[in-house]
Amino acid sequence: MSLYGALFSGVSGLQAQSSAMGAIADNVTNVNTIGYKSTQVNFQTLVTKQASLTKYSAGGVQSKPRQGVDVQGLLQSTTSATDISISGGGFFIVNEAGSPSTGDIYAYSRAGSFRVDKEGYLQNTSGYYLQGWPLQTWDGSTQAVQKDIGGSTYMKSYRNTEGDTVYINDNIVDNTNLRPLNLKTIGGTAVSTTTISMGANLPSSAAVGKSHKTDVLIYDSLGAAHNINHTWTKRASNAWDLSVVPPRGSASIVVEDQNSARNNYMSIGRMDFDSIPDAGKSMTINVDNTDYTINFSGSSDDLALQTRDLAFSGTNPADGETFTMDVGGTPYVFEFDNDSSVTSGNISVSIGSTLNSTISNLNTVLNTQADTVFGQGEWFSVSGGTITFNNPVNAAAPNNAVTFSEASAATLTDGGLTPATLALAADRTLNINTSGRSLSQVMDKVAAAVNNILQTEYAGTPKSPPNNWAERIAGENSVAFHNGSTSYDISVDMSGLTTAGVTSVIQDSAFTVEKLDSAAAWTDPNNYTLEFNGDGTPNKFFGTDEATASDPRIQYKIDWANGAEDMNGSDSPALSVSLGNYNVADGMTQFGDTYQINYIAQNGASFGNFAGVTIGEDGVVTALFDNGVTRPIFMIPVATMVNPNGMNSLSGNVWIETDFSGQPTVREAGSAGSGSVQQSSLEASTVDLGEEFTSMITTQRAYSAAAKIISTSDEMLEELLRVKR
Numbered sequence: 001m002s003l004y005g006a007l008f009s010g011v012s013g014l015q016a017q018s019s020a021m022g023a024i025a026d027n028v029t030n031v032n033t034i035g036y037k038s039t040q041v042n043f044q045t046l047v048t049k050q051a052s053l054t055k056y057s058a059g060g061v062q063s064k065p066r067q068g069v070d071v072q073g074l075l076q077s078t079t080s081a082t083d084i085s086i087s088g089g090g091f092f093i094v095n096e097a098g099s100p101s102t103g104d105i106y107a108y109s110r111a112g113s114f115r116v117d118k119e120g121y122l123q124n125t126s127g128y129y130l131q132g133w134p135l136q137t138w139d140g141s142t143q144a145v146q147k148d149i150g151g152s153t154y155m156k157s158y159r160n161t162e163g164d165t166v167y168i169n170d171n172i173v174d175n176t177n178l179r180p181l182n183l184k185t186i187g188g189t190a191v192s193t194t195t196i197s198m199g200a201n202l203p204s205s206a207a208v209g210k211s212h213k214t215d216v217l218i219y220d221s222l223g224a225a226h227n228i229n230h231t232w233t234k235r236a237s238n239a240w241d242l243s244v245v246p247p248r249g250s251a252s253i254v255v256e257d258q259n260s261a262r263n264n265y266m267s268i269g270r271m272d273f274d275s276i277p278d279a280g281k282s283m284t285i286n287v288d289n290t291d292y293t294i295n296f297s298g299s300s301d302d303l304a305l306q307t308r309d310l311a312f313s314g315t316n317p318a319d320g321e322t323f324t325m326d327v328g329g330t331p332y333v334f335e336f337d338n339d340s341s342v343t344s345g346n347i348s349v350s351i352g353s354t355l356n357s358t359i360s361n362l363n364t365v366l367n368t369q370a371d372t373v374f375g376q377g378e379w380f381s382v383s384g385g386t387i388t389f390n391n392p393v394n395a396a397a398p399n400n401a402v403t404f405s406e407a408s409a410a411t412l413t414d415g416g417l418t419p420a421t422l423a424l425a426a427d428r429t430l431n432i433n434t435s436g437r438s439l440s441q442v443m444d445k446v447a448a449a450v451n452n453i454l455q456t457e458y459a460g461t462p463k464s465p466p467n468n469w470a471e472r473i474a475g476e477n478s479v480a481f482h483n484g485s486t487s488y489d490i491s492v493d494m495s496g497l498t499t500a501g502v503t504s505v506i507q508d509s510a511f512t513v514e515k516l517d518s519a520a521a522w523t524d525p526n527n528y529t530l531e532f533n534g535d536g537t538p539n540k541f542f543g544t545d546e547a548t549a550s551d552p553r554i555q556y557k558i559d560w561a562n563g564a565e566d567m568n569g570s571d572s573p574a575l576s577v578s579l580g581n582y583n584v585a586d587g588m589t590q591f592g593d594t595y596q597i598n599y600i601a602q603n604g605a606s607f608g609n610f611a612g613v614t615i616g617e618d619g620v621v622t623a624l625f626d627n628g629v630t631r632p633i634f635m636i637p638v639a640t641m642v643n644p645n646g647m648n649s650l651s652g653n654v655w656i657e658t659d660f661s662g663q664p665t666v667r668e669a670g671s672a673g674s675g676s677v678q679q680s681s682l683e684a685s686t687v688d689l690g691e692e693f694t695s696m697i698t699t700q701r702a703y704s705a706a707a708k709i710i711s712t713s714d715e716m717l718e719e720l721l722r723v724k725r
Contacts, residue, residue, distance in 0.1 A: 003720075005048065005058030007713040012060030013706025016043055019063035020699045027687045028696075034125070035085075035111035035653055036685040038692075039067045069644045069655065073110070073683040081612055082122060084112040085683040088675025090638035093178060093666070094128035094654060100175040106131065107654035108639055108647065108664065110683050120184020126652030131178040132619070133168050133635040134158040143167040149620060149632045156635065170637070171666050181621065181634045186610045190223025191629050192565065193604030196556075197578040198230075198587065204536065205593035206234045211465055212595040216602065220564035221572055223607030223627075224249060228556070233465055235528055238590065242529040243466060243522070245473060245480050246270040249562035251511035256555040256574075257542035263517035265529070265542055265554075267483040269490060271450075272476070272561070274506045275499040276434050276442050285453055286491040292453045294446065295431045296497070316355045322346065332369060334362070439477050447472045447479045458484045463525055486518040508561040530579070532590040537583050546582040553578045605629045617676040619669035638674040639664040 020041040030036040046060040075085050086092070091108035098121045100106070107128065114122040114130055122130040133156040138146055144155035144167045156168040158179055168177045196216055206212075211234075215227040226247030233241045243266065246253040252269045256262040277296040285292045317336040322343075324331050335346040336358070342348045349365050352358040430449040434442050447470050454469035455461060462469055462484060470481035483490050495509035503509065520527060520542050531540040539545060541552045556575035558567040565572035580587015608627025615621050619636035641647060646660030657664055670676040 002056055002058060003713060003716055005056075007710060007717075009058040009060040010706045010709030010713065012046055012062065013709065014703060016041075016061045016063040017699050017703035017706060019065065021696070021703070023065055024692050024696050024699060027692050028689065031685055031687045031689060031692075033111075033653060033685050034113050034682045035073070035109060036687065037067050037069045037071060037073075037110070038685070038687045039065050041065045067645060067649060068686060069647060071686045073686045075678055075681045076684050078680050078682055080113075080115075081614065081680060082114045082116065083680055083682050084114065084615055084636070085678045085681045086110060086112070086638060086669075086675040087678050088670075088673075089644070090640045090667070090669075090674040091644075091655070091664075093131040093173065093637060093639050093664075094124065095131055095180070096128055098123070098129050098180055098182075100129075100131070100178075100180075102175060104175070105656065106173050106178070107650060107652075107656050108641075109652075109654040111653045113682055116183055120182040122181050122183070126654065128652060128654060129180045130636065131180055132621075132637055133170060133177075134179050135620075135632050135634055136165070139165065141165075141167065145170050147620075147632075147635065154632055170668075173639070173664060173666060178637075181636075183610070183613065186623050186633060188223075188607055188609045189623070189625050189629050189631055190219065190221065190607045190627070191603070191605045192221040192567065192572055193218040193575060193602050194567075194573045195576045195578070195603050197599070197601040199580060199598040199600075200232075200588055201592070201594065201596045201598065202232055202234070202240055202530075202588065202590045203593045203595050204238075204532075204590045206595075208234050208236060210234050214597055214600075216600055218247065218575070218602060219604035219606055220249065220558075220560055220562070220567075222562065222564045223605070224562065224564065225606055226250070228253070231465065232529075232595075235463075235525075238532040238534075239528040240530045240532075240590075241463075241522060242266075244268065244556070246558070248272060248476065248478065249506075249560060249564070251508050251559045251561040252513045253559075254514050254557040256557065257520045257544065258549045258552050258554050259520075259542075259544055260549070261517075261519075262555060263520035263542075264514055265516070265520045265527075266522045267514045267516055269481050269483070269492060269511070269513035270473075270561075271446065271479045271481075271492070271494070272506045273439060273443060273446075273478070273504055275502075275504050276437070276439050277497040277504040278499055279434065281497050281504070283492070283494040283497055285450065286493075287453065287457045288485070288488045290457075291428065293429045294449050295429060296434050296442075297431050316358055317351060319351060334365065443472055443477050443479060450479060450481050454481065454484065462523065481513075483513045483515055484523050486516045486521055486523075489513060489515050506561075508559075511559060511561065530588055530590075533583065536589050536591045537585050538580060538588055539583065541579060541582075552580070552582055615677060615679040617670055617678065619677045636669060636677055637666045638669045638677070639666050640674050641665075 023039040023041045027038045042064045044062050044064050046062050048059040070089065072088070075087060091110060092112060093106055094109050095104050095106050097104040098117070098119060109124070109128060111124050111126060113125050117123045124130070135147065135154045136157050138144060138153040138155040141155070144157055147154045147156065156170055157165050158168075160166050166176065170177065196218065198216065200214065202212065211231050213229060213231045215229050218226050218228060220226065226249055228247050229245040231243040233243065235241050242255070244253060244255060246268050250270055252267065254264055255266040257265050279297055282293050282295045285294070319336060319338045322333050322335045324333050333346045334349050335342045336351050337348045338351040347365060347369060349358070350361045352361055430452065432442060432445045432449060450470035451468045458469065461467070462482060466482065469484060470479055472478070473480050490513040491510070492513070493510045494505050497504040516523065518524070527543055528540075529542060530538055531543070533539045541554065554577045556567070556577055557569070558575065560566055567574050578587065605627040608625035608629050610623060611626045612624045613621050614624060615636065619638065620632050621634035621636060623631045623633045625631070641657065641664055642662035643660060646658055646662070647655035648658050649655050667674040
């Protein structure tokens with residue numbers, strides 16, 4: 001009957017308003033809960049089908065809670081770098097486990113108050129861990145999802161526990177394609193130098209042969225700092241050459257010109273010793289497929305590096321006096337002459353007006369003859385009354401010996417040395433006596449030995465500076481040496497050098513120094529690094545003008561021996577070096593009489609420790625280091641739902657998908673309708689206390705009214721019962 005229907009209708013009203021009050025209570029108590037979405041309770045009628053046209057059957061009311069998950073909350077600024085919010089649609093992907101396994105449930109949240117836990121993971125106040133995509137430098141794989149950031153290409157990937165690269169499918173929610181962000185594993189970083197810019201004024205008044213030096217600081221991939229020494233030498237009017245010294249920790253440096261072919265202008269090797277090699281140890285240098293051996297001995301003399309003197313007695317030799325130089329059984333007779341008449345087959349040495357002038361003439365003749373036998377070089381030198389025989393190795397005639405016989409009347413003496421000690425065994429082996437010598441003294445001998453080898457091969461000395469093919473590096477136990485050939489590389493093998501069982505060198509034990517290109521080789525006296533206009537601006541770099549190569553930047557290739565990545569364009573980018581532009585005074589110039597460095601700029605950084613993160617609107621998490629370096633390490637994705645209000649709410653202010661919400665679509669933040677990520681901000685609760693208190697009043701009144709229906713229906717039933725009495 002209608003009376004009972006009214007009674008139960010009132011009961012439904014109590015139930016519906018109780019539900020509404022419960023929602024209001026949750027809303028009010030979560031007014032300060034980050035990312036909380038308020039719930040509204042709507043009502044719908046509960047209708048009893050009417051069976052009579054003259055009687056009414058009461059139905060009632062049903063409550064219908066609706067959580068406004070898609071409602072944007074206000075963004076509030078914070079001071080924490082790991083507080084994040086979403087401006088727009090979508091959700092952070094989270095998991096209760098720091099490292100989710102197959103059975104762990106992924107959930108979705110707008111609560112972005114994350115902190116670093118003891119393991120380094122980002123965890124919010126509800127205990128859920130942030131999930132996303134790790135970033136690595138793109139390895140060229142076609143399987144990788146690429147992301148261009150700041151001019152560099154990265155990929156969504158990570159290394160698994162086996163060390164294999166896992167390429168992420170960025171629209172799948174599982175523990176393979178989503179990973180937690182762990183700041184503990186970031187560690188430190190270093191950035192190698194890839195660009196150098198230099199501007200300096202070379203004095204126009206400088207004399208030909210005058211040099212000026214400066215150092216340029218660079219960093220290798222390990223963060224170690226190095227100096228590249230640059231020497232500018234004036235070769236001719238308005239023309240300068242550049243020479244560089246490989247930095248410590250490198251095996252070689254190659255200077256390439258700006259042409260598209262990248263011709264080798266200069267190629268220099270370097271040897272760095274840490275200790276004196278044990279006696280009996282040796283190293284080899286291969287030049288033009290010929291091996292030269294340098295032996296380190298603890299007892300014998302420096303056989304191939306020693307010098308021998310021929311001293312005059314103090315009297316000018318008489319006409320017709322002779323002495324003999326024997327090379328491998330072939331005698332060469334030198335006859336002193338003052339009347340242009342010498343014995344047939346003898347080599348004439350003009351007698352000067354003084355002993356010194358005669359010695360000078362003899363020196364010229366000896367070197368001319370030695371050049372014919374051994375190849376061009378400075379085989380003899382004059383000092384006072386002494387002719388000194390410089391004893392470089394002889395590549396052309398292996399195992400030949402050079403001996404001297406005394407001149408008649410003892411005019412020439414051997415200075416107390418027997419003819420046997422004047423012999424040179426040219427077997428491509430040089431011996432260095434290490435006994436009683438310091439490492440620095442041994443390095444002087446190494447430099448001399450290498451220089452003798454290269455001087456023999458290249459038949460002379462380089463255009464100065466450098467003064468020699470191989471030279472000691474000032475202040476270091478190191479030797480720098482030039483490849484002067486356009487035909488062959490130089491190979492060095494120092495693997496046999498040890499001191500008490502430990503390697504004697506602090507670099508690669510074997511390396512190669514590249515050959516030069518004839519189009520740009522610095523050994524060509526007509527090739528210059530810089531040629532200037534009459535107004536002091538550069539007209540040509542490495543012999544090339546703007547019409548031939550519009551970009552004047554050159555390259556340095558460095559082969560590191562300390563374990564760093566080689567700057568060769570393959571392992572790591574070659575160094576791009578800018579000396580300014582053609583016909584513009586914005587780099588190297590030639591004015592006045594003063595050498596002046598105007599600027600030196602380079603990128604790169606030494607080792608730096610992790611200092612924090614910054615998070616972009618696109619969700620890219622960038623690690624900050626105390627050396628000023630930044631590195632993208634992670635992307636925070638945003639998951640969107642077709643019907644976010646259809647998700648099921650769980651404790652911890654998270655939701656999971658249901659059939660009503662649809663499956664999540666994982667997107668990059670700020671793309672395809674997803675919201676953008678905001679760092680150092682939190683999304684406030686969407687609860688409005690004014691609205692809630694107003695709803696509380698109306699709900700209370702509605703509840704009272706429903707209760708009144710019940711009490712009134714009860715009174716009516718009481719009246720009905722009294723009728724029976």
